[in-house]
Amino acid sequence: MRRFVRLDERLEAVLALLDTDTHADIGSDHAKLPLRLIQTGRARRCIVIELNPGPLALARRNVARAGLADYIEIRAGDGFAPLHPAEADSASITGMGAGTIAVILRRAEVGVLPPTLVLQPNDNPAPIRVWAQQSGYHLTHERLIDGYWPYPVLRLLRHPGPDPAYSGLPHTAALRYGPHLLREAGPLLAARIRADVLRLTPLAAPGRTAQLELDAAQDALQVIGRRV
Known part of the structure; x- marks a missing residue:
């Protein structure tokens, strides 16, 4: 019987949010x-997109060794550029900075982004x-997945109108720390x-970015204080 590919805890969390x-x-x-999506039946077909030649070759080797080339297609390219409109039902981006992920999403052509996104930034x-x-x-x-640092994992679903997740929360704090997590x-x-409050308190002063970040951290602390 073929053994499943092993994932670390952050990728297991991404896997759990996909079907x-x-x-x-x-x-x-x-x-x-x-590979795990196909092996566990959480996806019928996968498209692997990789820009760099080394990782691209590694992906091809791993798919071939698993005998799943009929189910996983490897494409060279940057971001969502190799995808056709409405080709994928979901997409994931993991192990990158949040700013980089946001740039990749902004650069995607209209109609290419799928309705479901699961994202794991490193910051x-x-x-x-x-x-x-x-x-x-x-x-x-x-x-939040505990690791070398806490890894956030987010699932986004295309839907019109304001996002109800932010309702009733201080908006800046919710953007910084996450409405569901708060x-x-x-x-x-x-x-x-709490670490942010300690770090930012000596740096904060009116007009400084540190003051805005401290205000968000203190608002967040009040929110979680009402729930613990």
């Missing part, structure tokens, strides 16, 4: 996530949350918010 027909993994590197996801609000996507799920008030997020 789709055709999935595109952007900047896939080793293609482990698409603060605020640029992704801002993009989602500006681009007609609702934030439906968020998780409501859950988990220990990883609480530790991060």
Whole structure:
């Protein structure tokens, strides 16, 4: 019996948020996530998109070794450029900076972005949350995965109108820390918010960016304080 590809905890969290027909993994590197999607039946078909020659060759080798070349197509290219309009039902981008992910999303041509996106940035996801609000996507799920640092995982669904996830929360704090995460008030997020308050307090002064960030952290601390 063929053994499943092993994923780290952050990619397991991405996998758990996907159940789709055709999935595109952007900047896939080793293609482990698409391999597991096919092996577990969470996707019928996958498209791996990779820009760099080394990771592209690695993805091709891994797919061939798994005997899944009939189900996983490898394409060379930048971001969503190799995809056709309405070709994929979902897409993932993992292991990049949030700013880089937001740029990739902004550069996608109209009609190419699928209705479901699962994104795992390596830093603060605020640029992704801002993009989602500006681009007609609702934030439906968020998780923080403990690792070298806390890894955020976000699931976005295309939907018209204001995103109800932000209702009743201080907006800047929700963009910075995540509306669902603030409501859950988990220990990883609480530790991060408290660390931000300690770090920013001596730096804050009227007119400084640090003051705005401190205000958001203190608002977030009040939100989670009501829930713990």
